[in-house]
Amino acid sequence: MFRSFQELCSALAASDKSLLAVAQNHLNNLTKPVGSLGRLEEFAAKLFTIYQGKFPFETDPALHVLAAADHGVYAEGVAQNPQEVTHLMILNILSGGAAISVLAKQNAMDILLLDAGHKGVCPEHGRARKINALEMSGNIAREDAMSLELCEQLVLAGANAVCEGVRKGYGIFSIGEMGIANTTPATALFCEYFGLDPFEITGPGAGLSKERIAHKAKIIGQALHRHKNTYPNADALQVLASLGGFEIAALCGVVLGASALKHPVIIDGFISTAAYAAAYSINAIVKDYAFLSHASAEPGYQKIMRCLGEKPMLDLSMRLGEGTGASLALQLLRSAKVIYNEMATFADANIEIDTYLPKYHADGQ
Numbered sequence: 153m154f155r156s157f158q159e160l161c162s163a164l165a166a167s168d169k170s171l172l173a174v175a176q177n178h179l180n181n182l183t184k185p186v187g188s189l190g191r192l193e194e195f196a197a198k199l200f201t202i203y204q205g206k207f208p209f210e211t212d213p214a215l216h217v218l219a220a221a222d223h224g225v226y227a228e229g230v231a232q233n234p235q236e237v238t239h240l241m242i243l244n245i246l247s248g249g250a251a252i253s254v255l256a257k258q259n260a261m262d263i264l265l266l267d268a269g270h271k272g273v274c275p276e277h278g279r280a281r282k283i284n285a286l287e288m289s290g291n292i293a294r295e296d297a298m299s300l301e302l303c304e305q306l307v308l309a310g311a312n313a314v315c316e317g318v319r320k321g322y323g324i325f326s327i328g329e330m331g332i333a334n335t336t337p338a339t340a341l342f343c344e345y346f347g348l349d350p351f352e353i354t355g356p357g358a359g360l361s362k363e364r365i366a367h368k369a370k371i372i373g374q375a376l377h378r379h380k381n382t383y384p385n386a387d388a389l390q391v392l393a394s395l396g397g398f399e400i401a402a403l404c405g406v407v408l409g410a411s412a413l414k415h416p417v418i419i420d421g422f423i424s425t426a427a428y429a430a431a432y433s434i435n436a437i438v439k440d441y442a443f444l445s446h447a448s449a450e451p452g453y454q455k456i457m458r459c460l461g462e463k464p465m466l467d468l469s470m471r472l473g474e475g476t477g478a479s480l481a482l483q484l485l486r487s488a489k490v491i492y493n494e495m496a497t498f499a500d501a502n503i504e505i506d507t508y509l510p511k512y513h514a515d516g517q
């Protein structure tokens with residue numbers, strides 16, 4: 153277990169990039185034209201590198217950490233849906249009716265729900281854990297989302313959920329969230345970390361009307377202004393405490409924890425990517441361990457990908473959250489795994505690539 157944020161940060165180390173060349177050589181020797189499995193080859197090489205050159209490597213079992221929370225900034229009219237939906241969806245997720253419940257079941261992912269602080273009683277459930285007693289974060293337009301101490305505690309709780317998961321034998325992690333109004337702090341974090349303009353990247357979230365998107369961007373602008381005045385030299389963790397949310401802090405901890413323990417972590421949509429952006433701003437090494445699962449349909453997402461230097465695995469116009477995109481990306485990573493571990497090499501199959509290739513081209517196929 154990590155005992156402090158400092159201990160967690162000191163445990164972070166880059167992956168061994170020399171293994172990428174080993175992986176590429178192996179992939180080039182498999183019975184297929186070089187590079188023909190496209191990005192699956194990139195994913196396989198990254199997994200092989202994360203698992204430190206183990207062959208064959210195993211990803212499973214998979215643990216999906218879903219953090220839920222409520223947000224004080226809801227009071228500013230930045231969200232379309234009632235705040236109670238956060239609590240009701242927690243119940244729905246745990247009783248098996250949410251999109252992530254059915255996809256996780258189909259895709260063999262266990263769910264761990266972290267109640268990071270929401271308006272409602274966390275149900276007694278083997279897969280749910282309360283990690284914060286507060287009902288909601290501070291209204292970021294007027295005050296900090298949380299104290300620096302609470303932010304560190306939530307980050308640690310997320311990282312230690314991974315520690316416990318690794319001890320139980322989980323090999324791959326994913327993150328998702330539920331929290332009415334959480335696209336507002338997520339957008340504020342992107343703006344602050346990457347110098348983006350809220351009027352450029354603010355979107356409808358879970359269905360805000362066109363007219364109110366401009367109001368939401370104005371509220372985010374106010375939050376950024378307050379933050380800059382209060383903390384002219386804030387570090388990445390202070391930005392998270394000031395402009396983030398409880399679930400975003402916990403998920404930032406999951407990303408840091410998985411990276412520190414050298415396990416892959418799949419990032420879901422817009423809000424999960426904000427948690428990843430916080431972890432990345434704390435230490436960019438997390439890039440070595442993260443898979444950006446899918447392009448959220450939130451309008452700012454592409455710009456944010458350019459800031460992070462990432463290209464998401466899938467683009468299915470999804471914008472639900474919960475980890476739904478991550479669950480689909482997990483399937484692709486499992487495909488990358490069996491390709492790497494189980495395909496025959498040219499030598500195994502007695503295929504001579506040097507004679508095969510010119511013939512292939514001579515046939516004009």
Ligand SMILES: O=C(O)c1ccc[n+]([C@@H]2O[C@H](COP(=O)([O-])O)[C@@H](O)[C@H]2O)c1
Nearest residue numbers: 331333334335357358421422448472473
């Ligand atoms: O993950 C995404 O790309 C995504 C994009 C828009 C909305 N959401 C979900 O919708 C909720 C936040 O939307 P909002 O409008 O209430 O800020 C929250 O529960 C998220 O899981 C998720």
Ligand SMILES: Cc1cc2nc[nH]c2cc1C
Nearest residue numbers: 233237330358472473474
């Ligand atoms: C019903 C509903 C389900 C969600 N799941 C994630 N965000 C959500 C927002 C709403 C409104």
